[in-house]
Amino acid sequence: MSTGDFPPIGEYAFLSDCHTAALAGPDGSVEWLCAPRFDGPSVFGRLLDRSVGGAWELTVDGAGPPERRYLRDSLVLESRWRAPHGTVAAHDFLAVKAPGSAAGRGIVAEGMLVRLVYCESGHATVRSRVTARPDYGRTAARWSHTGEVLLCENAPLWLGGEPGPRIDAKGAVESVTGLGAGDAAVLALGYRGDQARRVDRATAERLRADAVDAWQTWSDRASYDGVGAEHVRRSVLVLRGLLSDETGGLLAAPTTSLPEWTGGERNWDYRYVWHRDAALVVLVLLRLGHEDEAGRYLRFMLDGCADREHRLEPMLDLDGGTGIEESELDHLQGYAASRPVRVGNEAYGQHQIDSYGHVLDAAYVFQEVTGGLTPEEIAEVRRLVDTCARRRREKDHGVWEVRGEPRHWTYSKLYAWVCLDRGIKLAELAEDADAPLDHWRREREAVRQELLEQGYDEEKGAFVQSYGARNVDAALLQLPLLGLLDGDDPRVTSTIDAIAQELGGGPDLIHRYDPEATGDGIGHGEGAFLMCSFDMVSALVLAGRPEEARERFASLCARSGPFDLFSEEMTGDGTFLGNYPQAFTHLALIEAAMNLDEAGRLDALHAWANRRSRR
Numbered sequence: 229m230s231t232g233d234f235p236p237i238g239e240y241a242f243l244s245d246c247h248t249a250a251l252a253g254p255d256g257s258v259e260w261l262c263a264p265r266f267d268g269p270s271v272f273g274r275l276l277d278r279s280v281g282g283a284w285e286l287t288v289d290g291a292g293p294p295e296r297r298y299l300r301d302s303l304v305l306e307s308r309w310r311a312p313h314g315t316v317a318a319h320d321f322l323a324v325k326a327p328g329s330a331a332g333r334g335i336v337a338e339g340m341l342v343r344l345v346y347c348e349s350g351h352a353t354v355r356s357r358v359t360a361r362p363d364y365g366r367t368a369a370r371w372s373h374t375g376e377v378l379l380c381e382n383a384p385l386w387l388g389g390e391p392g393p394r395i396d397a398k399g400a401v402e403s404v405t406g407l408g409a410g411d412a413a414v415l416a417l418g419y420r421g422d423q424a425r426r427v428d429r430a431t432a433e434r435l436r437a438d439a440v441d442a443w444q445t446w447s448d449r450a451s452y453d454g455v456g457a458e459h460v461r462r463s464v465l466v467l468r469g470l471l472s473d474e475t476g477g478l479l480a481a482p483t484t485s486l487p488e489w490t491g492g493e494r495n496w497d498y499r500y501v502w503h504r505d506a507a508l509v510v511l512v513l514l515r516l517g518h519e520d521e522a523g524r525y526l527r528f529m530l531d532g533c534a535d536r537e538h539r540l541e542p543m544l545d546l547d548g549g550t551g552i553e554e555s556e557l558d559h560l561q562g563y564a565a566s567r568p569v570r571v572g573n574e575a576y577g578q579h580q581i582d583s584y585g586h587v588l589d590a591a592y593v594f595q596e597v598t599g600g601l602t603p604e605e606i607a608e609v610r611r612l613v614d615t616c617a618r619r620r621r622e623k624d625h626g627v628w629e630v631r632g633e634p635r636h637w638t639y640s641k642l643y644a645w646v647c648l649d650r651g652i653k654l655a656e657l658a659e660d661a662d663a664p665l666d667h668w669r670r671e672r673e674a675v676r677q678e679l680l681e682q683g684y685d686e687e688k689g690a691f692v693q694s695y696g697a698r699n700v701d702a703a704l705l706q707l708p709l710l711g712l713l714d715g716d717d718p719r720v721t722s723t724i725d726a727i728a729q730e731l732g733g734g735p736d737l738i739h740r741y742d743p744e745a746t747g748d749g750i751g752h753g754e755g756a757f758l759m760c761s762f763d764m765v766s767a768l769v770l771a772g773r774p775e776e777a778r779e780r781f782a783s784l785c786a787r788s789g790p791f792d793l794f795s796e797e798m799t800g801d802g803t804f805l806g807n808y809p810q811a812f813t814h815l816a817l818i819e820a821a822m823n824l825d826e827a828g829r830l831d832a833l834h835a836w837a838n839r840r841s842r843r
Contacts, residue, residue, distance in 0.1 A: 231490060231563070231564040231803075232564050232565070233278055234275075234278065234563055234564045235253045235254050235255075235259075236803065236804065237486055237563075237795050237803075237804040237805065237806075237808050238788075238789030238790070238793070238795065238802075238803075238804035238808070239253065239254040239789065239790065240252060240253055240254075240259070240260075240275075240808065241296060241298075241305045241320075241791055242303065242466065242469065242482070242791065242793055242808075242809050243258075243303055243305060243320060243321060243322045243341070244303050244322055244469030244470070244482070245322035245323060245324045245335070245337035245338065245339075245473075246324070246334075246335045246337055246468070246469060246471055246472065246473040247265050247266070247322075247337040247339070247472070247473050247474070248261065248262055248263060248264070248265050248266050248268070248322070248337075248419060248482075249261075249262070249266055249322070249469065249470075249482035250272070250322060250341055251275060251482075251483070251808075252305060252307075252320055253274075254293050254296070255285075255287070255293050255294075256285070256286040256287060256293075256294055256307055256309075256318070257274070257283045257284060257285045257286065258272055258283060258284040258286075258320070258341065259272055259273075259274040259275045259281070259283045260272055260273065260274075260275040260482075260483060261284075261341065261417075261419075262482075262499075263362075263383060263384055263385060263419035264384050264419050264420060265472075265474070265546065266472065266479055266482055266499050266546065267499040267500070267545065267546055269362060269363045269364050270282070270361075270364050270365065271360045271361065271362050271369070271383055271385060271419075272284060272360065272361070273361060273364055273365050273560070275483070275486075275563060276365075276484075276485060276560050276561075276562055276563055276569055277365055277560040277561045277562070278561070279561070280361060280365040280559065280560070281361060281365045281560065282359050282360050282361030282365055282369075283359055284341075284343075284356070284357070284358045284359075284360075284417065285355075285356070285357045285358075285359075286307075286318060286343060286345070286354070286355070286356050287354070287355045288309040288311050288316045288352050288353070288354055288355075289311060289352065289353040289354075289355070290311045290312045290313075290352075291309035291310060291311040291312075291316070291352070292309075292310075294307035294308055294309045294318075295307070295308045295310075296308075296790070296791075297791075298791060299319070299440050300440060300443075300444050301443060301444050301447035301448075301461055301462075301465060302321075302439065302440045302443035302444055302447075302465075303321065303322070303439075303443055303465060303469055304319055304320070304321040304436060304439050304440050304443070305319070305320045305321065306318070306319055307320065308348075309352070311350070311352045313350045313351055313352065314347055314348075314349055314350025314351045314352035314407075314408075314409070315347070315348040315349045315350065315352075316345060316346065316347055316348065316352045316354060316407065317345070317346050317348055318343055318344065318345045318346070319342075319343075319344045319436050320341070320342070320343050320344075321341075321342055321435075321436060321439045322337070322338075322340070322341050322342075322439075323337070323338035323339070323340050323341075323342050323435045323438070323439055324336060324337055324338060324438070324439050324442050324443070325338060325438040325439070325442050326438070326441065326442040326445055326446075334446070334473070334520065334521070335442055335443070335446060335468065335473065336442075336473070337473055338435065339418055339419060339420040339423055340416050340417060340418040340419065340420075340427070340435075341416070341417045341418075341419070342414070342415070342416045342427065342432055342435055342436070343356070343414070343415045343416070344412065344413075344414055344429075344432040344433065344436055345405075345407070345412060345413045345414070345415075346407075346410075346411070346412045347407035347408055347409055347410065347411050347412070348409065349409050350408075350409060351406065351407065351408045351409070352406075352407055353404065353405070353406050353407075354404075354405045354406075354407055354413055355402070355403070355404050355405075356393065356402060356403045356405075356413075356415055357400055357401070357402045358387060358393070358400060358401040358402070358417065359400045360380065360383065360385060360401075362380070362382055362383035362385075363383075364557050364559075364560065364569075364571070365559065365560060366559065367382060368399050369382065369383060369385065369399065370382050370399070371387070371395050371399070371401060374424070376388055376392065376426050377424045377425070377426065378393065378395070378401060379421065379424060380421065383421075384419055384420060384421035384422075385417060385418065385419060385421060386417070386418040386421055386423075386424035387401055387415075387416070387417050387418070388415075388416055388418075388424070388425070388426060388427055389403075389413070389414040389415040389416050389427055389432075390413065390414050390427075390428050390429065391403060391405055391413065393415065403415070412429050412432075414427055414428060414429050414431075414432040416432070443465065446468060446518075447461060447464070447465060449516075449517045449518060450464060450516040450517055450518070451516060451517045452515070452516055452822070452825075454821065454822065454824075454825030454826075455778075455781070455821045455822075455824040455825040456781065456785060456817070456820075456821035456824070456825075457821075458792070459785050459788070459792055459817060459821065460516075460817070460818050460821050460822075462791075462792040462793070463792075463814035463815075463817050463818050464512070464516055464518075464814075464818065466793065466809050466811070466814050467509070467512070467513075467811060467814060467815070468518075468521070469482075470482065470809075470811050471521060471525065472546050474546065475524075475528045475546055475547065475548060476521065476524030476525045476527070476528045477501040477525065477528045477529075477544065477546055477548070478501055478505055478509055478525055478811055479498065479499055479500065479501065479546075479811065480498040480499075480500060480501070480502055480505065480807070480810065480811050480812065481498035481499070481796070481806075481807035481808060481809065481810050481811060482499060482807075482809075483498065483499070483807045483808055484496070484497035484498065484499060484569070484570060484571055484807070485497065485562060485563065485566070485568075485569040485570050485807075486563050486566075486795070486805070486806055486807045486808055487562070487563055487564070487566035487805060487806070488754040488755060488796065488797050488805050488806045489566075489752055489753045489754045489755065489805060490563075490564045490566055490803075490805070491564065491565055491566055492566060492752035492753065492754070493566070493567065493568060493750070493751075493752060494750055494752060494754055495562065495563075495566055495567070495568060495569060495570055496570060496573060496575075496807070497554070497570050497571050497572055497573045498573075498796075498807040498810075499546075500543050500544065500545055500546070500552060500573060500576075501528070501529075501532075501543060501544045501545070501546070502542060502543045503529065503540070503542055503543065503544075503580075503583040503586050503587050504542070504580075504582060504583065504586050504627055504812070505586070505811060505812055505815065506525075506526070506529050506586045506587050506589070506590040507585075507586045507587075507589035507590040507593070508812075508815045508816075508819060509522070509525055509590070509811075509815065510522045510525065510526055510590040510593055510594050511590075511593055511819075512815060512818050512819070513525070514593065514594070514597050514598075515822065519597075519598060522594060523594065523598070523600060526590055526591065526594050527605070528544075528548060529544075529587060529590065530587070530591070530605055530608055530609070531548055532544040532548040532549075532550070533587060533608060533612055534608055535611075538615070539579055539615075539619075540583050540584055540587070540612065540615065541576050541577075541583075542575060542576065542578060542579075542580040542583045542629075543573065543575060543576050550576050551576070552572050552573050552574075552576040553572045553574070554570055554571070554572035554573055554574040555570070555571055555572055556568040556569065556570055557569040557570070557571060575625075575629040578624070578625040578629060579619075579622070579624045579625060579634070580624055580625055580626065580627060580629070580640065581616065581619065581620060581622070581624045581637075581640040581641070581643065581644050582626075582627050582637075582639055582640045582642075582643035582644075583643075584612055584613070584615065584616035584643065584644065584647040585616075585642075585643025585644060585645070585646035585647040585650070586643065586646075587609075587612060587647075588609065588612065588613065588616075588646065588647040588650040588651050588654070589646055589647075589650050589710075591605075591609050591650070591654060592650035592651075592653055592654045592657075595654055595657055595658060596653075596657060601654075601658065606654070606655075606658050606660055607662070609651065609654060610651070610655070610660065610662065610663055612647070612651075613647055613648060613651030613663075613668060614664070616644055616647040616648065616651075617648060617667065617668060617671045620641070620644040620648075620671070620675060622634075623635050623636055624637060624640050626639065626640055626694075627639055627640070627703055628703070628740060628741065628746075628748065630746065630747075630748040630749055630750075631748065631749035631750055632747055632748060632749035635694045635695070636682070636694055636695040636696075637693065637694045637701075638679065638683035638691055638692060638693060638694055638695065638701070638704060639693075639701060639703040639704060639706075641675060641678065641679050641683060642679060642683070642704070642706075642707065642710065642712060644675050645672060645675040645676055645679065645710075645712055646710055646711075646712075648668050648671050648672035648675060649672055649711065651663070651668055652665060652668050652669060652672065655668075676712065679712065680719075682695045682696075683695065684719055685698065688726070689719075689722045689726070690719075690722050690723040690725075690726035690727075691704050691707065691719065691723045693741060693745075693746065697745075698745075699730070699741070699742055699745040699746065700723065700726045700727050700730050700731065700741075701727075701740070701741045701746075702727050702731050702738050702739065702740045702741065702757060702760035702763065702764075703740065703741075703760070704723055704727070705724065705727060705738075705760060705763040705764055705766070705767040706763060706767075707720050707723065707767070708720050708766075708767050708770040708771060709763075709766060709767070709770065709819075714770075715767070715769075715770025715771045715772070716770070716771050716772045720767075720771065721771050724764070724767050724768065724771055727764070728764070730742070731760075733756045733800050734800050735779075735780070735783055736761060736779075736780045736783040736784050736787075737756035737758075737761050737784075737798060737800065738756055738757060738760040738761045738763075738764050739754075739755075739756050739757060739760070740757035740759075740760050754797060754805070755797030755798050755799050755803075755805040755806070756797060756798050756799070756800070757796070757797055758784070758794050758795070758796065758797060758798055758810070758813040758816070759796075759810075759812045759813050759815075759816040760816075761780075761784055761798075761816075762781075762784060762813070762816035762817050762819070762820040763816055763819075763820070764777075764780060765777045765780050765781045765784070765820035765823070765824065766816075766819055766820045766823045768780065769820075769823040769824055769827050770823065774824065774827040777820075777823075777824055777827070778824060781820055781821070781824055784817075785817070787802055789804065793808065793809040794808075794809060794810060794813040794814060794817070795807065795808035795809065795810050795813070796808070796810040796812075796813060
């Protein structure tokens, strides 16, 4: 699939300081950075428009594209250029440090993007050109000299380093530096305008060491060394890079409008927090020894659910709010001419019944493992279960956020059952005397009977996408993970086979649904859904087919980009599609690896939680 002069999505490196993120392209250019945080307007947006988006270019005279890798288990990128007369290496990173002993565990942002460039041998000429375009490329940056740094007058940016950069006639900031063996150049772009400071070589080297150590120390806390451990470690680093340092919320992705089909209009803003990720985020973080982050994330979610007695919005912004208005940026051409480019996401206004189940599953396993929910949080959870019990009979928009008429989605009803089931178990665990357990038990059984009667098509021999439909939905691969039916139940295994047959793409890819049969109100095609592709691995393990699952897992992991990152979707030829890197793809990868590692157990992650809670 041609992307014209846009680099393939999978060729970008992901940088993060848990406050904002950057994407660095294969030629050494930083083409995506938002300020002053993840969901702020882009200041580098060439990812979405080659002309007006803006970028930070770094080149070495006479050298081709650099070789690139991450340093250790970190988000510090090393690039190496081989020029005719010398070799140059650069370390690019959003500066972070480990917190002090009194600040708890985690990652602390320093508020700057650093590019530390060395001449390793010979001699070479290095060129840097910063073309910042604030407010999603609507305007050019206006720089002015203030002492040893440049300050941007129309964005919270500052720029400095050694040798000092200069402003050219077109308003870009450039520097040209001749380096001999052992020489270095330093460039730093700060996104907190009130914290401008001089950054020399010694400072940059300290910042780099702090960043590598902070990421490595955090990564070393993980206790997993099983199947796919290397991919799991990188995936967990991606998740940590998407956890907001301010609130603990997990972004679905750090980008907006990377297309689900090149040239199509399935281009969405994913710089927000979805409840559908809640249960797996908490399970994964707890399983890997990151209890602080799991608790902070869950409490952010529960705070966002407070007093939702009428309707639980399916998503939150980074402040925990729900008013996420959607608009289109008509002045941007979009990645590979894929328009519209959107900011905001109107899905916040939908009703998605599955959201209740995801939050309850997360709250239950957190209490099961830690016993850490407060009485007030347990009361909030109780209100969510009551709301779900009252509204579970309604039609909704479903987990895929179709922009058509609501319907009775089988997946939504499945998670209504999960909400009631986990609510009952949590109330029993916490000895919540105020929980109406008899009422919840009746509702749970009613949902179960309804699912088995209306969600399962006897003639087709599979659970179907919605009541009365005939098509399947790959979201239902989560059936065996949730406890409604055993993984080897014939109704589950026949559904797995139907999904593989109707939605499969090659030996390992799975599409989430058939857009035409679904009538999702959007049109155009899309790639295979990588989360569902990894969910197939977990489903096969629980169906008692571990060898088939291992083959799929190995094949999928081999499709990762050069940095072991995954986007949302993929074509059969391996082209990445959709926002990148995608949290729920990496979550599903981790879950698949852990289920494979404990093949033969009913549910690896819940089984682990049960063992841990009894200690």
